Amino acid sequence: MAQVTTADVVLRAQRCWVDALAHGERLAPAVAEVLTEAGARPRDLAAIVAGVGPGPFTGLRVGLVTAASMGHALGVPTYGVCSLDALGWAATDPSRGGDDRVLVATDARRREVYWAVYAAGRRVTDPAVDAPAVVATRVAELGVSAAVGEGARRYAEVLGLPVRPEPCFPPAEALVILAAERIRAKAPGEPLTPLYLRRPDAVTPKGRKPVLQ
The missing domain is CATH 3.30.420.40 (ATPase, nucleotide binding domain)
Incomplete structure (x- = not known):
């Protein structure tokens, strides 16, 4: 609160x-x-x-x-x-100055991470879900200097970045x-729409299979 x-x-x-x-x-x-x-x-x-x-x-x-x-x-x-934005803001709080790029990675299970890159409190890349090896290639291209988050800690060796202990x-x-x-501003309330980034494992059956008598 x-x-x-x-x-x-x-x-x-x-x-x-x-x-x-x-x-x-x-x-x-x-x-x-x-x-x-x-x-x-x-x-x-x-x-x-x-x-x-x-x-x-x-x-x-x-x-x-x-x-x-x-x-x-x-x-x-x-x-x-x-x-991810909350983690990114806390990791690159603009009031502290500096423009280092930081990877925010959370555990997406299935050996993947949800991730985005931040600098000075702002998101540099769109949120995505990828395998850690894919993320490692992207962050190398983006000049990222550190990482935060549960996913960053879990896959630190693959990502190849120093991992800050907080925020997790x-x-x-x-x-x-x-x-x-x-x-x-007392702005109108918004529907709380979940950001999933991928489809659920469970799917609705398309129809019953015929059964031979």
Whole structure:
């Protein structure tokens, strides 16, 4: 949870955990804990900000449905932010100066990563999903000097870049900072559309196969 002022974003409370099998069970209690720690109630919220991916299908669905449901129940706008952008902003915060290019790579499973390159808080390449070897070739062409993210740590040897320990996951503060202009302007809420980048494993059957009697 963060407070958005006319000139700043102040983080009040947050929770972060890694558990691919307990999204639904842990998310609602975590929201309640954050509100309690910040001394706030649900009706004190003026907006809901959510990372829209790219990420695994189940985790994204759970998070975005929860965010959209809260926004609807409270009558407040919802704003989406690319999750890679939050990592990229935190890794290349423009207030610190410098224009080094940094790779943001998160684990996409199937021996692939979701990735994009950032400099001075801005995205240099579109989000993509590729094998680490493909990414290694691209970042060499782009003059990238370092990497962050869970995918960067997992495939550091293939990527051939020094990996910074933080941030590893999208920081809550960065998500809010990237939505702050919309919040201050009281912009209309947006549908929270997940950024998947690839098709799901499960597909709808096209029809029943004939059975011989």
